[in-house]
Amino acid sequence: MVAYTTAPGDVEMGPEERTVVLVEKKSSAVRIWKVSVALLIVALCIGGVLLFAWYWSGKLDITTQSGQREALIKSDTAEKTDPHYTLSRIGSKAKAAIHLEGNYEDCESSKHQLEWRNGQGQAFAQGGFKLVDNQIIIPQTGLYFVYSQASFRVSCSDGDEKGAGRRLMPLSHRIWRYSDSIGSRASLMSAVRSACQSTAQEDSDGDGKGWYNAIYLGAVFQLNKGDRLWTETNQLSELETDEGRTFFGVFAL
CATH class of the missing domain: 1.20.5 (Single alpha-helices involved in coiled-coils or other helix-helix interfaces)
Structure with missing residues (x-):
């Protein structure tokens, strides 16, 4: 302007x-x-x-x-690709759970049975579970997931001559239950594997240390307070008891 x-x-x-x-x-x-x-x-x-x-x-x-x-x-x-790790994580989040590591010493003083140990490696117990006389004691009546694994390494070569070896060695693993309501023991789960199916079978790892396999058992059961669970395994001298290979456990659902 x-x-x-x-x-x-x-x-x-x-x-x-x-x-x-x-x-x-x-x-x-x-x-x-x-x-x-x-x-x-x-x-x-x-x-x-x-x-x-x-x-x-x-x-x-x-x-x-x-x-x-x-x-x-x-x-x-x-x-999570390790099943042993996954079971431990699930069990650790459960209200009541127990996870045991297996041990076996092949000697004359041994009890000739797979010994279950708590407080070793990934082993733990919580929510009232107890390990008594190598048996798991169920704390309360309810639904439980019961599982176990036994790992084996078998030498299929049994002689110095070429082609000599073992044939069809059976490997078995079973979980037993005793309940006062039943009054006798009953088999919960069992499985059998056959090792050394032929004399020409090669070592599974190709390292000359033997044939390797594992038996795994796992299922849900209705269990009662005070029930006792234990395992029965053959070929104990062939067991692999390094951490995470042979275990036994239960957790509440």
């Missing part, structure tokens, strides 16, 4: 000789408008920078979290 004003003339001149000069005067509103536009542009620039920084920060955070999740998933998947 433009305003005009008159410049004073020479006072000594007569009225007829005075000259009127128009001077352009800028309004203060123009300056205010320009300042406002400049501030708006600055604000837009700052907002754009902040938005750009927020976008890349969020994208970086998402990428980092995704990488961490992938690493955790890979680690968790590797652990």
